[in-house]
Amino acid sequence: MTGQGPVGAEAVEAAVEGYYGKRIETLRMLAAGVPEGLVEVLKPQLDRLEAALRDWRAEARLPDETVLDLYLNTFDPEHPEDDLRPLPDAAAEDERRARLLLRGELEALGYGLEPNSHAPPAAAAPRWPTGSVLSGDLYLAERHVLEQYRLAIRAALTAARLEPIHEAQEYLYFPFASRVPAPIADDFPLAAAVPGSERWHAHGVELAWGENPWPKNGRGWSYGPLDIWLGAGWEHYEPLPLPPFAHPEDIVDIVRQLLTGDRHIVPRTREWEHADALTVLLEQIKALERSQRELGYP
Numbered sequence: 001m002t003g004q005g006p007v008g009a010e011a012v013e014a015a016v017e018g019y020y021g022k023r024i025e026t027l028r029m030l031a032a033g034v035p036e037g038l039v040e041v042l043k044p045q046l047d048r049l050e051a052a053l054r055d056w057r058a059e060a061r062l063p064d065e066t067v068l069d070l071y072l073n074t075f076d077p078e079h080p081e082d083d084l085r086p087l088p089d090a091a092a093e094d095e096r097r098a099r100l101l102l103r104g105e106l107e108a109l110g111y112g113l114e115p116n117s118h119a120p121p122a123a124a125a126p127r128w129p130t131g132s133v134l135s136g137d138l139y140l141a142e143r144h145v146l147e148q149y150r151l152a153i154r155a156a157l158t159a160a161r162l163e164p165i166h167e168a169q170e171y172l173y174f175p176f177a178s179r180v181p182a183p184i185a186d187d188f189p190l191a192a193a194v195p196g197s198e199r200w201h202a203h204g205v206e207l208a209w210g211e212n213p214w215p216k217n218g219r220g221w222s223y224g225p226l227d228i229w230l231g232a233g234w235e236h237y238e239p240l241p242l243p244p245f246a247h248p249e250d251i252v253d254i255v256r257q258l259l260t261g262d263r264h265i266v267p268r269t270r271e272w273e274h275a276d277a278l279t280v281l282l283e284q285i286k287a288l289e290r291s292q293r294e295l296g297y298p
Contacts, residue, residue: 009105011098015070016062020053026277033144035137067111074103142281146172149245149272156248162255165204172209175226178259205258207240207251220244221251223258241267245275 027046031039056062062070087093150172157163157174164174204226210219221244224237240246240254247270254265272278 009109011102012070012105012109015073015102016053016056016066019066019070020049020056022273022276024049024053026274029148029274030141030145030277030281033148034141037137038141062111067106071103071106071111074099074106138281142278145274145278145281148274149278152272153248153251156252157255160252160256162252173206174208174255175204175206176255176259177204177226205255207255208237209244221246223254238263241265243269243271243275245272245278246270247272 024046027042027049031042031046034042052063052066087096153172153174162176165177205223206226207221207223209221221240221242222237223240242250242254246268250268250270254268257265
């Protein structure tokens with residue numbers, strides 16, 4: 001990367017703050033709940049990110065790896081050739097213009113994709129320890145992150161007054177019953193009902209997260225019909241067009257839609273703020289399992 005100068009352009013400032021802020025908060029969330037052995041690995045990464053952000057705010061040059069990530073994010077990953085053409089969709093056009101603005105400001109500040117011969121060597125990526133103890137630690141860490149994801153979804157549902165049938169949730173499973181006004185029998189509400197109350201309809205919908213054959217990475221959201229008397233209709237489950245760790249607000253919107261009987265789900269792309277943490281841990285678990293199989297561990 002070549003060139004110097006204060007990093008003050010508006011688009012660059014917003015992108016850098018977002019880049020570091022997301023990663024720092026994710027590592028803090030992980031460090032607050034994962035086993036101690038993993039904290040020892042994560043803490044140096046967190047320290048480096050916080051130091052790099054402080055240095056940048058003091059007008060130091062951004063590290064090359066940060067600039068590379070930011071610069072590559074200014075290209076449409078699936079259709080880079082579209083970046084120079086206006087797009088008919090208003091939202092897509094706004095994203096295209098934002099990418100071009102950020103790319104232009106990075107280049108105006110002297111950042112590009114050419115290596116900076118005067119830059120100090122980048123720190124080596126931390127090595128994750130290996131062994132059966134780490135295997136257990138990684139699974140505990142995954143459970144911690146998934147629990148944080150569940151709590152974020154649960155909070156969004158509660159804020160939207162969409163309460164699952166079961167209060168004691170386990171893993172990522174949310175069953176909802178359709179609600180209808182309590183019927184009147186002989187001019188009196190049903191027992192234990194009050195005027196204006198609601199009762200459960202016999203049918204509903206349930207969302208589940210976990211292993212399924214649809215997402216490329218093998219995990220994601222699916223939904224199916226729920227009969228509160230007969231249980232789940234697992235054979236009728238269908239995938240939801242969501243990223244594996246979809247944004248909690250999008251989960252809320254989809255629950256609302258499914259409870260109206262509308263099954264035409266528009267694909268969503270937003271992710272939970274800590275989706276990267278889940279991805280990192282799952283990748284580490286898979287890599288560890290693969291290495292253990294190669295070494296002949298059960």
